[in-house]
Amino acid sequence: MSDQDAGQLKVVVDFDLCESNAVCMAVAPEVFEVRDDDFLYVLNETPGPELVEKVRESAERCPKQAITLEASP
């Protein structure tokens, strides 16, 4: 994640890996939601700078390492 100086970041979830453990929702509910259908929904794919730290934390805490932050073109 060489996103230190990137302008806009994009949240990318590998849904083949995601098991809907919902850890990300606990850390960043503004961005991630696991709904009653058990699927993860990304509410905001390009979170603002105030959310980046939380999303980064979600990525680190994901038991499946299914979340990455990419620089948005």
Added chain:
Amino acid sequence: MTRIAIVGASLAGAHAARAIRAAGFDDEVLVVGDENHLPYDRPPLSKQFLTTNADDGHEYEKLKLRVTKEPGALDLRWRIGAKASQLDLDERALVLATGERIDFDGLVVATGSRARLLPHLLVPVEVAGRVCSLRTIDDAVRIKQLLPSDPGRLVICGAGFIGLEVASSARELGHDVSVVDVAATPLSRVMNREAAMAVADLHRGHGVDLRLGVGLSTVATDGKGSRVATVATDGKGSRVAVGLSDGSELTADLVVIGVGASPDVDWLEGNGFDLSNGLKVDPTCAAAPTVVAAGDVARWPNELYDGQYMRIEQWDNAVEMGAFAGTRLVAALNGESGYASFAPVPWFWSDQFGQKIQLAGLVTPDSQIVIGKYGDDRVVELFSNQRGVLVGALAWNRPRHAILARQLIADRASLDDAVEKLAG
């Protein structure tokens, strides 16, 4: 130069390293690990790792923790395949099994735990290779190699999470599976009886021969030795015969022992630490002024639960406690004081036969089911203490509720409030 040594190239150790760098420590961070691998993720070992056909090297790449996939990013020094055999706390030095001494200024103890063996189990050399425990990737590779290509037979000793997950994986591969446990229910150390019986039903419904209330007497291939009570049936020593305390006998291609784990603390002896059931640390994860511990190896008083001592062998705790301890250590090295306490709501998940079981907090006798009932696809049960405060939640295929309940537990919500928020 200042050096932090992390002993344990583990999940907790990796997250400690991450937090140490995030806290601005830019001197040397040295990670010592006794396995011949960089840190990797263990939960898949009993699940996808066993059931997928990909070659093991590729699977290992997938299991590697992110910290190790970007080796330059955290600028860590690795000593892999090196066992710390002694800590010299007074001199602030580690001694490796090779005799090499490594000085440090700060230390993270993250050696985790080792699979427990059955002390009374006498395993003849002929079948020693067919009796395994499952803790490391090397264990998992060995089990995978020993699983017959045609449907064979496994005996699993211990109906804990590891044993049950291996049972689920082996059934998925088409093997016959027996699970033996002396307790009357599976998961007897962590779950209430009703939930545990639902787990038993799940396994029996998928064809697992679950034998509860039955102990293991002996595993043997021949009649030598006073404790050997059974013999292999094929006469070639390629199958294992397992004698049970009720007099019955099971034969198996492979026996997996899953009877829990013991904290890896031997190397810490002689320093005045309390090492009974893990390294005892204070509420801030510290065992000494610049010595912290995290993960399976640590026992600490969790202030969220009235200071109850906990030692938790769970993935999420290794992540959270590792990060907390790393931050705490850097603060100590910087001469700061007034540390926060580590007071999380423990949480874990288990996948068995496509069911996701999650437990947040603790199970108590006071509970209320708010969604479904055991036997249904989806169940949520909430647990309170005697003051009516929510302290635990068990969710069956309801990850959203598990995580919401976890937050409510952290907020010390009342059971009534939690029922209102989570029901329906």
